Amino acid sequence: MITPAQIALVHLAKKHLGWNEEMYRAVLYKLGGVESAKDLDQGGFALVMEYATSFGFRSDWTKRTYGKRPGMATPKQVDLIRDLWREWSGADDDAALNKWLDRHYKVAALRFATSEVASKAITGLRSMIQRRKRGKTAAGGP
Incomplete structure (x- = not known):
């Protein structure tokens, strides 16, 4: 949907x-x-x-998601990465997201992410979010 x-x-x-x-x-x-x-x-x-x-x-949809490009991250992947990043960082900060992608996946910016890199980034962000949630639960947090 x-x-x-x-x-x-x-x-x-x-x-x-x-x-x-x-x-x-x-x-x-x-x-x-x-x-x-x-x-x-x-x-x-x-x-x-x-x-x-x-x-x-x-x-701005194609500008924001970069549209459909063969071999590159799909619009759905781009939106999901941004949503996960927002959940992780608490901010809608493309510069910080791009810095994280460069450091971990050697991709200078989200617009250069291949479908494979996007998949890895999604998995990585989901893992980071889950670890944070487990840490808060273990520490007696909400």
């Missing part, structure tokens, strides 16, 4: 492109196999956004 922000982005594209309800529903069904944006999965969302982009819609 997609996030509320992604649903809002689909609706923004609809409005920006002037799609009537019939056109909007046809796009959702043809590209995502659904009748409502809230029922899209990540793949369907990416296809709808690519389609909207081809008609002139511009958003």
Whole structure:
């Protein structure tokens, strides 16, 4: 399933492109196999956004996730890494995330992460978060 922000982005594209309800529903069904944006999965969302982009819609989605690039981290991986980093660090700090990626995975920035590196980074961040949670539990924390 997609996030509320992604649903809002689909609706923004609809409005920006002037799609009537019939056109909007046809796009959702043809590209995502659904009748409502809230029922899209990540793949369907990416296809709808690519389609909207081809008609002139511009958003920061591809800028933020770097879009689909063969061999590189997928938009879903990029979003997950950012979410995990935010959970770990408590901040939405791309510079600190890039420094961590460089130190641990020899990748200068998230935009240069391959799919394999992204997978390792996701596993690493999840492990760091779990260790922190176990440490707080053992120390009698919440």
